[in-house]
Amino acid sequence: MSPDGALAQTHVKAGRRAIVGWAGWVAFFGILLALSRYLHSSQMGFYEDDYTLVTQAMGSTWPQVREFIASLLSSFGGQGRPLQHSLLYLISWFAGRLGGLPQAYWLGWGVLTLNAVLAWGLMRRLFPPFAALAGGLAFALFGADTTQAFLYHSFGLQQSLTYLLVALHLYLSDRRALAYVLILGSLLSYETAYPVFLAAPLLGWQRGRTLAREFARHASVLAFLFLVVLALRLATGEMRVAGLGFPEIITVPLLHMLQGPLVTLGTFAYRPLQVLQALDVEMLVFLLAAFAVILAGLWMTKGAGRAAPAELVAALRARSAEGVGEGNRRLLRLLAAGLLMLILAYPLTFTIRAFAISGRDTRVHLAAVMGAALVWACLADVLSGLGSSPRKKRLATITLAAFFALMAGFGLVVQRSYVRAWELQREFWSDVVRLCPDLEDGLAILVEPGGLEDPRFIYANHWNLPRVLAQVLTFPQEWEEPPRVYRLMAGWESNLVTEAGRLRLDSSTVLAPPSLYTEVPSSRAIVLHSDTGRLSRLESALVVGGQSVGIRGLREASWPEFEPGPLYGYLMDDSD
Numbered sequence: 264m265s266p267d268g269a270l271a272q273t274h275v276k277a278g279r280r281a282i283v284g285w286a287g288w289v290a291f292f293g294i295l296l297a298l299s300r301y302l303h304s305s306q307m308g309f310y311e312d313d314y315t316l317v318t319q320a321m322g323s324t325w326p327q328v329r330e331f332i333a334s335l336l337s338s339f340g341g342q343g344r345p346l347q348h349s350l351l352y353l354i355s356w357f358a359g360r361l362g363g364l365p366q367a368y369w370l371g372w373g374v375l376t377l378n379a380v381l382a383w384g385l386m387r388r389l390f391p392p393f394a395a396l397a398g399g400l401a402f403a404l405f406g407a408d409t410t411q412a413f414l415y416h417s418f419g420l421q422q423s424l425t426y427l428l429v430a431l432h433l434y435l436s437d438r439r440a441l442a443y444v445l446i447l448g449s450l451l452s453y454e455t456a457y458p459v460f461l462a463a464p465l466l467g468w469q470r471g472r473t474l475a476r477e478f479a480r481h482a483s484v485l486a487f488l489f490l491v492v493l494a495l496r497l498a499t500g501e502m503r504v505a506g507l508g509f510p511e512i513i514t515v516p517l518l519h520m521l522q523g524p525l526v527t528l529g530t531f532a533y534r535p536l537q538v539l540q541a542l543d544v545e546m547l548v549f550l551l552a553a554f555a556v557i558l559a560g561l562w563m564t565k566g567a568g569r570a571a572p573a574e575l576v577a578a579l580r581a582r583s584a585e586g587v588g589e590g591n592r593r594l595l596r597l598l599a600a601g602l603l604m605l606i607l608a609y610p611l612t613f614t615i616r617a618f619a620i621s622g623r624d625t626r627v628h629l630a631a632v633m634g635a636a637l638v639w640a641c642l643a644d645v646l647s648g649l650g651s652s653p654r655k656k657r658l659a660t661i662t663l664a665a666f667f668a669l670m671a672g673f674g675l676v677v678q679r680s681y682v683r684a685w686e687l688q689r690e691f692w693s694d695v696v697r698l699c700p701d702l703e704d705g706l707a708i709l710v711e712p713g714g715l716e717d718p719r720f721i722y723a724n725h726w727n728l729p730r731v732l733a734q735v736l737t738f739p740q741e742w743e744e745p746p747r748v749y750r751l752m753a754g755w756e757s758n759l760v761t762e763a764g765r766l767r768l769d770s771s772t773v774l775a776p777p778s779l780y781t782e783v784p785s786s787r788a789i790v791l792h793s794d795t796g797r798l799s800r801l802e803s804a805l806v807v808g809g810q811s812v813g814i815r816g817l818r819e820a821s822w823p824e825f826e827p828g829p830l831y832g833y834l835m836d837d838s839d
Contacts, residue, residue, distance in 0.1 A: 601637030
C-alpha cells in the first residue's frame with residue numbers, strides 16, 4: 264500500500280472511532296435524561312402554557328401552521344420572541360402528526376439530549392475528559408430549573424440554550440460572524456441566555472491576545488444586536504418591562520444578578536436533601552440505576568484523552584511546557600468565565616423573582632446552567648488532581664457519581680409532581696363535564712379553590728383554565744362567547760360583585776390570562792365547590808359578604824350532546 268493510501272486509511276479509521284465515541288456519549292446522555300426527566304412521561308400531560316400554543320398546534324393543519332409562523336415573523340410577534348413561538352408551534356405540530364402526547368415527550372427528550380451533548384462537547388474543548396464529563400453532568404442534571412420536561416419549555420425555551428451552545432462552539436472555532444448570527448437566535452427566542460455569551464472571550468483567550476480589546480469588540484457587537492431587537496420590540500408595541508419604573512428598571516436586574524447565582528449554586532446542595540426526604544423503594548432502585556450509568560460514564564473517561572480535541576491538546580501541552588502556574592491560571596480563567604456566566608444569566612429576568620426554586624417560575628434560572636456547568640467542571644478538574652494514588656482517584660470518581668445520582672434522583676421527584684398534576688387535571692375536567700351538561704354561549708364557570716391541590720413543581724388547574732374547555736368539547740361555531748372556566752383566587756369574596764350586580768372576573772377575583780378578564784351577569788355563572796377534593800355544583804344562591812347572589816342552577820340542556828374536542832381523550836378520567 265502506498266504511503267498516501269495508508270495515511271488515508273488511518274484517517275478513515277480515526278474518523279470511525281470518533282463517530283463511535285460520539286455515538287456512545289449521545290447514548291449515555293440520552294439514557295441519563297430518559298431516567299431523570301422522562302421515566303414517567305407516559306403518565307404526564309399538558310400543563311399551564313401548553314394549553315396556549317402546544318395543544319393548538321398539535322391539532323392544526325400544515326396550512327394553519329404555515330400561516331401562524333408567517334404572521335408571527337412578519338409582525339415580530341410572540342412577545343418579541345418570534346423564533347421561540349415559531350419553532351415551538353412547528354415542533355408541536357410535528358408531535359401531533361407523529362401521534363400526540365407521548366411523541367411530544369419523545370421530541371422534548373431529543374431537544375434536552377441535543378443540548379446536553381453540545382454542552383459536554385464544549386467542555387471537552389476546555390477540560391480534560393473527567394472534568395469535561397462532570398461539567399456535562401452538571402448541565403444535564405441541573406436542578407435550579409425544574410421545567411426541562413415541560414413541553415412548552417422543552418420546545419420553546421430550551422432552544423435559546425441550543426443557540427447559545429452552538430454560538431460558543433463557533434466562537435471557539437474562530438467563526439465569529441456566524442457565532443453572532445446564532446446568538447441572535449437566543450435573543451429572539453428566550454432572551455435571558457443572550458447576555459451569557461458576553462463571557463465567550465474568556466473561554467478561548469490565549470496568551471498574546473489583548474483580552475480587554477477583544478472584550479470591548481465583542482461587547483460592542485452584542486450591544487448593537489440587542490439595541491436593534493429592542494427597537495423592533497418597541498416599534499411593534501411589545502415591551503414586557505414597561506411596568507417597571509425608575510429605579511426598578513436598574514435595581515431589579517442588579518438584585519437578581521446577586522441573588523440568582525447564590526440560588527443556583529445552593530440548589531446543588533439542597534436538591535440531594537430533597538431526594539433523601541422522598542426516599543422510598545422506587546427512589547432507591549432509581550438511584551442505584553442512575554449511579555451505575557453515571558459511574559460507567561466517568562470510568563469511560565479514562566480512555567477519552569486519546570480523542571481530545573486539538574484545542575485541549577495544545578492547552579495541555581502548553582501547561583506542561585510552561586509549568587503548573589500556567590495551568591492554574593488557565594483553570595482560574597475558566598472558573599471566572601463560569602462565575603461571570605452565572606451572573607450574566609440574570610440581568611434580563613425582570614418579571615420573575617430570582618429565588619424561585621419550585622414550579623414554572625424556576626425558568627428564571629434556565630440561562631444559569633452554562634455557568635454552573637463550567638464551575639462544576641473546574642471543581643472536578645481540581646479534585647482529579649488532588650489524589651495521585653489510584654485508590655484516591657477511585658474514591659473521587661465514586662463520590663462524584665453518587666452525588667450526580669442524587670441530582671438525577673431530584674428529577675424523579677419533579678416527575679412525580681408532574682404525574683400528580685396530570686391526575687388532578689383529569690379528575691377536574693371529568694367533573695366539570697359531568698356537572699355542567701347545560702352549557703351555553705356566554706357562561707362562566709367559577710371554581711371555588713379551597714379544596715384544589717397544587718403540586719409543588721407544576722400547577723394543576725390554575726391560571727390557564729379558561730383556555731381548556733373549548734379544547735375538551737367542540738362548541739357550535741356560531742357561539743360568540745364559548746363557556747370558560749375560571750379559578751377564583753384568595754380574597755375573591757370582597758371583589759366579585761360589582762355595584763351593578765354583575766360578577767367581576769379580573770386580577771382581583773380570578774387566576775386567568777388578562778386578555779380573558781370580563782364581567783358576566785350572575786345569572787350566567789355556574790359555581791363549583793372543591794372543598795371535598797372533587798368538584799360539586801352549587802344549586803342554591805351564592806352568599807358573598809352576607810349578600811345572596813342568584814346564580815345559574817342546573818337546567819335541561821338546550822343543545823344536543825357536544826362532540827369531543829381534541830383534548831377530550833386526554834383529559835377524561837376513565838375511572839369515573
